[in-house]
Amino acid sequence: MAEKLISIDGVAKRFPGAGGETTVFEDLWLRIDRGEFVCVIGHSGCGKTTLLNILAGLDSPSEGAILVGGKEIQGPSLDRAVIFQGHALLPWLTVLGNVAYAVSSRWRSAPRSEVEARARKAIATVGLAGAEGKRPSELSGGMKQRVGIARALAIEPTIMLMDEPFSALDALTRGTLQEEARRICRETGQTVYMITHDVDEAIYLADRIVLMTNGPRARIAEVVVNPLPADRRQGQIHHDPHYYAVRNHLIDFLVSRSVILRDTPPPDYDQRNPPVIRLDGRTPVAHAA
Amino acid sequence: MTLSLRMRGAIVSLLLLGAFLGAWHLAVGGVSATQVMDPEYAKLMGITATQGKSAMPGPLDVGRTILTHLADPFYVKGANDKGIGIQLIYSIGRVMVGYILAVLVAIPVGFVIGMSPVMNRALDPFIQILKPVSPLAWMPLALYTIKDSGISSIFVIFICSLWPMMINTAFGVAGVRKEWLNVALTLEVGTLRRAFTIILPAAAPTILTGMRISIGIAWLVIVAAEMLVGGTGIGYFVWNEWNNLSITNVITSILVIGVVGMLLDQILAWCQHLVTFPE
Numbered sequence: 365m366a367e368k369l370i371s372i373d374g375v376a377k378r379f380p381g382a383g384g385e386t387t388v389f390e391d392l393w394l395r396i397d398r399g400e401f402v403c404v405i406g407h408s409g410c411g412k413t414t415l416l417n418i419l420a421g422l423d424s425p426s427e428g429a430i431l432v433g434g435k436e437i438q439g440p441s442l443d444r445a446v447i448f449q450g451h452a453l454l455p456w457l458t459v460l461g462n463v464a465y466a467v468s469s470r471w472r473s474a475p476r477s478e479v480e481a482r483a484r485k486a487i488a489t490v491g492l493a494g495a496e497g498k499r500p501s502e503l504s505g506g507m508k509q510r511v512g513i514a515r516a517l518a519i520e521p522t523i524m525l526m527d528e529p530f531s532a533l534d535a536l537t538r539g540t541l542q543e544e545a546r547r548i549c550r551e552t553g554q555t556v557y558m559i560t561h562d563v564d565e566a567i568y569l570a571d572r573i574v575l576m577t578n579g580p581r582a583r584i585a586e587v588v589v590n591p592l593p594a595d596r597r598q599g600q601i602h603h604d605p606h607y608y609a610v611r612n613h614l615i616d617f618l619v620s621r622s623v624i625l626r627d628t629p630p631p632d633y634d635q636r637n638p639p640v641i642r643l644d645g646r647t648p649v650a651h652a653a
Numbered sequence: 654m655t656l657s658l659r660m661r662g663a664i665v666s667l668l669l670l671g672a673f674l675g676a677w678h679l680a681v682g683g684v685s686a687t688q689v690m691d692p693e694y695a696k697l698m699g700i701t702a703t704q705g706k707s708a709m710p711g712p713l714d715v716g717r718t719i720l721t722h723l724a725d726p727f728y729v730k731g732a733n734d735k736g737i738g739i740q741l742i743y744s745i746g747r748v749m750v751g752y753i754l755a756v757l758v759a760i761p762v763g764f765v766i767g768m769s770p771v772m773n774r775a776l777d778p779f780i781q782i783l784k785p786v787s788p789l790a791w792m793p794l795a796l797y798t799i800k801d802s803g804i805s806s807i808f809v810i811f812i813c814s815l816w817p818m819m820i821n822t823a824f825g826v827a828g829v830r831k832e833w834l835n836v837a838l839t840l841e842v843g844t845l846r847r848a849f850t851i852i853l854p855a856a857a858p859t860i861l862t863g864m865r866i867s868i869g870i871a872w873l874v875i876v877a878a879e880m881l882v883g884g885t886g887i888g889y890f891v892w893n894e895w896n897n898l899s900i901t902n903v904i905t906s907i908l909v910i911g912v913v914g915m916l917l918d919q920i921l922a923w924c925q926h927l928v929t930f931p932e
């Protein structure tokens with residue numbers, strides 16, 4: 365039995381607006397196991413980033429709580445690394461400087477040599493050895509994102525929070541980085557919450573795919589368990605017999621059901637236990653019209 | 654015909670300078686009709702009236718004066734007769750002291766204003782009222798309280814350097830990108846370390862812009878302040894030479910003030926270049 369690591373318990377987020385409060389989401393429940401890779405899919409503005417910010421401790425929920433390892437999140441923590449949507453590298457530092465900044469924040473009293481060694485190792489892990497002395501402005505989009513990943517990895521977090529980390533990249537670079545991200549996360553046993561727009565990315569990377577309805581008052585409509593085998597390979601997933609079932613399900617959701625399920629949830633819908641969808645051909649799936 | 658832009662610019666600059674010097678030379682060297690007059694009266698009237706030569710020195714006179722000043726810039730021949738180099742050192746010294754004191758006050762205060770919305774609102778009315786006051790308006794108050802003309806000039810430099818640096822620092826600090834601050838937050842970086850490792854480098858180009866504006870204003874103000882309080886300094890030198898009716902020295906001083914001002918600005922431009930990062 366997998367060990368529960370993150371538990372999102374009845375979380376709501378409301379922002380004060382011009383015409384009263386807007387509720388991005390409320391009464392949101394989700395649990396994520398240790399070592400699990402969870403992708404979140406939903407239309408823009410449904411609150412994926414808002415939830416990520418709360419998980420990161422950069423924002424706090426209006427109601428409810430998020431527990432990590434049984435303890436309520438009280439703010440940002442070095443155990444939860446964030447890979448930001450816009451890479452967020454510090455432009456006045458080199459690649460090495462950026463990663464070393466994170467390392468020296470984690471190990472405050474570590475000697476310089478150790479900080480540098482750890483930073484170099486993380487940079488090598490993402491395949492950027494040799495580019496340590498470059499500034500972010502001299503790097504391509506894909507390389508910047510790699511530095512972002514190296515910076516997150518270098519602090520040896522238990523949880524990685526990624527906000528559309530590859531969305532700004534070309535298809536080829538994205539494929540390579542997805543492959544590396546998956547390898548690294550599996551090797552280091554990361555627990556991952558990743559936001560994506562890309563259905564194939566979710567199918568390749570995720571163990572479970574969380575589908576969020578449109579906002580405001582977004583809900584977790586369903587949680588899709590990825591039926592693809594663990595040894596799946598990037599660029600080959602479309603040969604898997606279950607691939608099209610998953611893909612069609614996700615696309616149907618994004619095209620039409622993301623609105624329907626917000627406004628008229630199924631009669632037996634339970635916020636605390638959103639329907640779990642298995643598309644492995646053994647469990648029949650009831651599709652909403 | 655493929656001279657670089659830089660070369661073409663330099664050639665036009667030289668041509669303009671030549672045209673200006675030529676026109677100046679012709680304008681002051683022109684001989685107008687002289688009146689026949691009583692020799693005693695002519696002595697009183699001086700060379701202008703008797704030889705038709707203008708009292709305005711020509712470029713060659715100024716050139717000669719500059720050479721004599723360059724040959725011996727640091728002479729001291731009494732309280733009211735010191736070399737232009739010594740006067741410059743007095744002025745630059747006052748500007749430096751006042752300016753550095755202003756840096757020490759403006760940057761920390763600017764940080765506080767930029768980081769705290771409450772302090773921003775609390776200090777805003779004071780800054781808005783004090784900023785437009787001509788720095789020279791502080792002079793009587795400074796003289797009355799400090800009772801020393803040199804220190805009063807330093808105080809005036811301090812006051813006039815303060816505002817651009819403070820406002821730019823606050824602006825730069827408040828405008829640091831949220832994502833960089835979030836990086837520091839997720840790494841659990843403390844407030845002080847965050848101020849030095851994220852906010853300072855991120856705001857540095859804006860802060861340096863303020864420092865550059867300030868040094869320019871300080872150099873403008875020191876001349877006026879020294880004219881007012883007298884004693885020493887390049888401002889006093891200009892005024893003294895005017896009283897001596899030595900227009901050649903006045904023109905020389907104008908040139909020297911311009912060159913020093915340019916150098917001060919270039920030094921800060923270079924510092925600004927050092928802290929600017931490409932994105």
Ligand SMILES: Nc1ncnc2c1ncn2[C@@H]1O[C@H](COP(=O)(O)OP(=O)(O)O)[C@@H](O)[C@H]1O
Pocket residue numbers: 379380388406407408409410411412413414415579
């Ligand atoms: N600081 C904020 N103040 C007010 N509204 C916000 C704020 N941040 C996000 N929102 C709103 O919350 C909703 C969800 O935003 P976000 O989480 O960024 O969506 P997503 O990442 O899913 O595209 C949007 O409607 C957005 O306008």
Ligand SMILES: [Mg+2]
Pocket residue numbers: 412413527
């Ligand atoms: Mg988002």
